Amino acid sequence: MLVPGLAPYDAVSNDTLGMTAALRALGHEVAVFAPHSRDVAEAVRPHAEIDAWLAGADDVLVYHYCIGWDFALDLLRRTKARRVVRYHNITPPEFFEGWSEGYVSACTAGRAELDAYAALDCELYLGCSPFNLEDFLKRGVDPGRCAVLPPFHKVEELLAAAPDARRLGSSSDGAPELLMVGRIAPNKGDFALIDALTVCRRMSDPRTRLLRIGKLDPNLERYGVAVREHMHAMGADAAVVSIDDATPSELRAAYAAADALVMMSAHEGFCVPLVEAMALGTPIVAFGSSALAWTIGDAGIVWNEPDPHLVAMSVMRIHTDLMLREMLRELGRARYRDAFSPAALAGNLEAAFARFAA
Amino acid sequence: MSSARAENAASDANDSYLAGVKAEIRADADAARMRAPLPRKEAPPARSAERLSHDGTIDRARLDYSIAELTGDHYTAFVDAAFRALLKRPPDEPGLDAQIRLLAAGAPKAEVLGNLRYSPEGRAIGTRVRGLLPRYALAKLTRVPVVGFGLNWLIAFAGLPLMLRHQRAADTRNAAQFLDAQAHAGRIADDVRGTNARVDGVRGELGEASARLAQLTASFDERVGTLDARVGETESRLGDVPSLRHYVHAVNHWLVSLQAAIDGIEGASDANRAHADALIAAVHDASEVAAARAARQSAWIAALRDRIGARARVVELGSGDGSFAAALAGLGADVAGFESNGVLARRARERGLNVAAGDPMAALARCEDRSLDAVAVSGPPAGDGLATLLAEAARALKPGGWLLIAAGEPKRLADLANGRVAMLDRPIASALLGAAGFAVDTAFGGPDAVLARRA
The missing domain is CATH 3.40.50 (Rossmann fold)
Known part of the structure; x- marks a missing residue:
């Protein structure tokens, strides 16, 4: 090897x-x-x-x-x-x-x-x-x-970790919570993700938050600045909780707190966070680019376009529709068991x- | 086998359910796009020189260097500059690590430069480094067993006079640096003595502050004691605190009961509303009403066909089961409908139409200024509501946009006695519309509808 x-x-x-x-x-x-x-x-x-x-x-x-x-x-x-x-x-x-x-x-x-x-x-x-x-x-x-x-x-180690939510900030008390796990890079769709958060905050609940877990490479500093500026332009600075050094316990807590893992990435060779979400029972909403549609299979809501309104409405539907939420959790766990365990x-x-x- | 069939059936059911959910989400998203449009699209990033972790820049146009230019830096700065000059990129982690390990193992800088320049990536870029090839070849040759050992001895022997001169120069430089270091150490000792004196002064001030704090604490304790005594006196005077507590609890209980009663009333109101919606929907479905509606809507569509273009943005207030919205969509219009009757709105959505349940007037108020090509209203409100409708329509319509106001259908039980659609009073409607900034289209002569154009 x-x-x-x-x-x-x-x-x-x-x-x-x-x-x-x-x-x-x-x-x-x-x-x-x-x-x-x-x-x-x-x-x-x-x-x-x-x-x-x-x-x-x-x-x-x-x-x-x-x-x-x-x-x-x-x-x-x-x-x-x-x-x-x-x-x-x-x-x-x-x-x-x-x-x-x-x-x-x-x-x-x-x-x-x-x-x-x-x-x-x-x-x-x-x-x-x-x-x-x-x-x-x-x-x-x-x-x-x-x-x-x-x-x-x-993922099995993640399943065994005790959740630690101390750094996730105060819960939005019943409002939707979006989660994105992955490094901050131009292929990850951060702009569309913030747009989706903005639509959720305008259409559903202004307390909606985004948990953004991932690092920014210093060589991509300009991209990071542009993302932060977009966040500010959308009035979403306080609605985004960024953690760049999450421990397995914190990651576990983030998956537990989120209504959905939202993946707007335009290019992924596989995307391990999707497998983590499936194993931990977190519903998935994604733009079905590159390998994402194959990785998710039938275990999530996948759109063929990176449309923030579609993604935002999907998260809101999952937030309010208990039956859909439970079905997506079960489908995710089944796909993890059959394909990725x-x-x-x-x-x-x-x-x-x-x-x-x- | 039967288990597999059952799994397939469950999978098909899930797929079908998810497809239905996605269709509903898409309809919600379309409505949301109209109500909460995003203010901007992602701007393409500006092209500019990259900010570097070190002090150089990537000069892509330059393809000619001397060895001296590239070997001035040391350690990571040297490797970083070499990557940027020869491969036109910052070093990746494995690449940096590999070259640093070489340097740490005693390799000459020429070998590192040669590794980068004559790698497949470096050859593809083709940067010229004057004099590098023989020095790189020599560095590689010194790694050949036996021959390399002898070659190293030869190079070392030939370089002895130069090394001795370097050694003497280094001795002088070290002595000078030692003197500088001694002077620095003296200055640092002075600074430390000064800092100690300041620390002693601060320590004295801290002692005084501590004494003052102790005085304040004693004074505070005394005042708290006095306050405690007064509170005790007041409590004994009140004496009736238990009964006061009883009254507070009773009021709380009453408030909880009141909240429960309000919840009950609201629940009954919701049930009544649903029942009324179902009754109105039944009236809506009555064959005579439906036939009359179809005839009326045909006349309206005929009038609008030549007045609005394809892809026109139209809002319909009071969409019913979406029959008029469907006809408008048939003209190529982008239609968003709003219906206060939940039963009818759901039926329209099941037909695949973009019709939301809710207050139509509130929906019109959320539309952007001058964003619509046409507004169709079925059953306008009376009194102040009509004035608000005309003002909002004038605001939301583009100049030249069309406003169609049609008399409503009998949706209340009381209207059933008439058995027909209410007629509009055209002279009064014309006067009202004129005052609100519309010009009535006299070519459209429907008895139960008026068509007007925004000035």
Whole structure:
């Protein structure tokens, strides 16, 4: 298992460690290699030692793709082991136009590198969603060498955490509460989200709040300023509770407090917060872009357009319609159990790796 | 097998239910869009130079550097500047980490620059760094086993005179810095002595303040004691506090009973309202009334067909079951209807029409100024209500917009005795409309409706 870095609360790290544990449970010997790691419960080895560890053609190298790491590309070219490229998606650079030249360059370079990885003709390309795999299929990769495996996650730990609502501020006492979990970035639809909050406050209850949980990368500072200015223009400053370093207990409390997880993102390779909402019984309202519609399935209210009025009316309907709310909770829990629970993911992984059994 | 069939049936039922809910939400959203339009669209971000975490900028046009320009900084500042110059972007975390590790392991800066410049990404950009290639090749060669070891010795031996000169220069620089540090330490010691003196002064002031606080506390305690004594005297004088408490409880009880009674009255009122709505809906459905309505509405539609354009924004007040709204939509108009009768409004929505239940006059008051092409009113209010209607319609209509006022249908039980639609008094209606800023269209001659144009 080769990964550029491991850290807590990181989706790629969670996927790497979850996949490692599942493969070990299937009886395989698994080692994790990375240039750096911190605060993870795994004996991570220096990446430079991976050549010595890979003994031959019976071994399998799983590389969790990241932008601009030539070491991995060289290794995949020269190794005799069977190769798996685990792809978590790269945001298209156009989302960052005008916000961050650095992101535009990095994402452009990352997408250009996909050509090189597609040309390697690896034994397996493992996408988090069918939407992710399209990046390789349209570069000519054989569909027989592609498989979908949703990412491993730490949702079970979230389910076991005791809720801690102290930093969520005072409850709006019966008014609707919207929740958005994810980093603050131009592809996340923050402007439409604030518009939806504004419609809720004007049409339903002026005490409606938005719990916004996620970090802002300092390189996207201009975008963060623009979001705050939009919030101010809409008179919603006091209605937004932002937490950029939420603990699992605080995240658990936020999901419990919210009427709905509102996902207006225009580009997602999978979207783990949706799985968290399903497991915790929080209804979902979303713009069905990119991989979102597939991830949600039938377990939420999904719209084909990022329309703030549609989203706001959906949240208000969930807030007042007990039957709908309970139905969405049940559908979410059922989808989590059938598609994204650790047991379901382990089964998917075993099926995808069956090709290496011979 | 039967279990699978049951699951499929449940899934189909859920899908059907969700589809119905989504259709209702979409209708609500359409109405909300009209009532609470958002003031602005997201503006595209302005293009400008990126704010950097370090002190450089990304100069995309520049593709020629010397090694000296890129090696002036140290540690992370050096790697950051190298990324920006050679890859035209800030470093990503793994990239920065990998190059910092190289430097920490003793690699020359030329090797870091070469790693970036001759990576696939760097080659694609093609920045020229004068003299880099031989130095990069040399740095890589020193890593070759045996040969690299000898090469390192050779380079070190050849560089000995230069290293000795650097060492002597460094000794001089260190001595100068040591003298500077001693002078700084002396100044810091002076500052610390001054700070200690100020702390002693503050400590003295704090002692005085503490003594003053103790005096104030004693004075406060004395006054509280006096107040306690007076409260005790007052309580003994009152003596009748239990009976007062009884009266307060009795009043509270009475208030709770009153609230319950009001709730009961409101509940009965709601039930009566629902019953009345059902009765009015029954009248609405009566075949004679429905036939007369269809004939009247045909005449109104014929009049409006040539007067409003496609995509016209029309508000209908008193939409009934939505039959006129449907006909207007058939003309291509964007219609929003409002109906006070909950039974009829629900029926209209079930037909897929944008008709909301509620007070039509309040709905008109929420419309923006000069935003509508036409307003259709079925059953105008009397007295002050009519004046308010005309004023609101004049405000909400665009100049040249149309106002259709039709006499209402018999919706009250008392009207049933007439068995027909009330007629409008056209001369009086014309005078009223003229005074309100409308010009009556005399070409439209319906006996029970008047059509007027906003000036």
